[in-house]
Amino acid sequence: MSASSWRPGKRVDIVGGGPGGISTGLAFLKRGYDVRIYERQPECQAIGGAVLLSTPVLAVLRSYGMSLENVGSYTVTHFANKFGAVRAKLPFNQEVEKRMGIKGWHYGVLRSSVYKKMLELVPEGVVYADHEFASYTELDEGVKVNFKNQKEVIADILVGADGIRSGVSRQAFGDPQLFHTGIRLWLAWCDHIP
Numbered sequence: 001m002s003a004s005s006w007r008p009g010k011r012v013d014i015v016g017g018g019p020g021g022i023s024t025g026l027a028f029l030k031r032g033y034d035v036r037i038y039e040r041q042p043e044c045q046a047i048g049g050a051v052l053l054s055t056p057v058l059a060v061l062r063s064y065g066m067s068l069e070n071v072g073s074y075t076v077t078h079f080a081n082k083f084g085a086v087r088a089k090l091p092f093n094q095e096v097e098k099r100m101g102i103k104g105w106h107y108g109v110l111r112s113s114v115y116k117k118m119l120e121l122v123p124e125g126v127v128y129a130d131h132e133f134a135s136y137t138e139l140d141e142g143v144k145v146n147f148k149n150q151k152e153v154i155a156d157i158l159v160g161a162d163g164i165r166s167g168v169s170r171q172a173f174g175d176p177q178l179f180h181t182g183i184r185l186w187l188a189w190c191d192h193i194p
Contacts, residue, residue, distance in 0.1 A: 005034045012036070013145050013155035015133045015168050017044040019111070021161030022118045025126060026064040036155070037122070038147065040132035040162070046115035052077060052106045053114065055093075059100045066117050074104025133167045 012028045014021045017039030025035045037044075052075065053061075062068055078089040092105045132148040142156045160168025169176065 006036075007034055008141070009156055010034045011142065011155040012157045012159065013038065013143070013153060014159045014161055015145070016160065016162035016166070017041070017127055017129075018161065018163060019046065019115050019118065021159070022115070022122060023060070023064075024159050024161055026118065026121055027060075029123070029126070030064065033157075035126055036153065037127045038131035038133065038145075039127060039129050042129050044115075044119060044127060044129070046112040048111045050108055051111045051114070053109055054107075055096055055100050055102045055105055058102050058107060061114070061118070062102075064118070064121055066121060068102065071114065071117070072107035072109030075106045075108045077106045133162055135171060136168065 010033045012025075012033045012035045014025050014028075014035065014037045017037050021037050021039075022044070025037045028035045053072065058068055058071070061071075076089075079087045081087055090105060096105070097103055130149060131151065134146040134148045136146065136158055137144045139154065142154050143158045144152055144154050145158060146152045158168065160166045160172070162168055164178065
């Protein structure tokens with residue numbers, strides 16, 4: 001399948017070229033859809049530091065064709081309050097490990113390294129940079145997506161993967177009333193887990 005195909009009934013527009021948009025695009029491509037991913041920045045770049053990826057997420061990435069070699073380190077995951085008391089510890093599930101063929105339950109990874117591996121799987125001509133979402137209009141034959149650079153495209157499916165302040169989501173559902181929860185996450189590595 002050519003990345004430049006745009007067949008009615010198979011056209012998927014994804015607004016947002018972050019990890020969620022790239023993963024969604026890879027999933028649709030794998031199932032034979034024509035995909036275009038629109039990113040508002042001049043190029044797709046990962047932001048943020050480290051993330052925990054669970055075994056099922058790693059299995060999905062592997063199904064896209066991504067190598068899991070040197071992807072990260074499996075971790076023991078627990079949550080503690082500000083005094084250090086453990087509030088929750090997430091156990092490994094040995095049956096899932098065996099079925100998936102992936103050791104552990106969580107892998108601590110740098111977001112940028114996983115994202116780079118994902119981008120390498122995206123065919124040429126799928127990502128369109130410098131396309132900031134403006135609005136969409138539902139039509140009988142699909143959905144028309146308008147961008148702030150005055151370009152527009154008609155697709156059959158529109159996916160909003162444009163982040164926490166998603167313009168697609170805001171148009172569909174209104175103001176999300178975002179607020180800070182006060183949760184802080186810390187990243188640490190250790191060489192030995194008892």
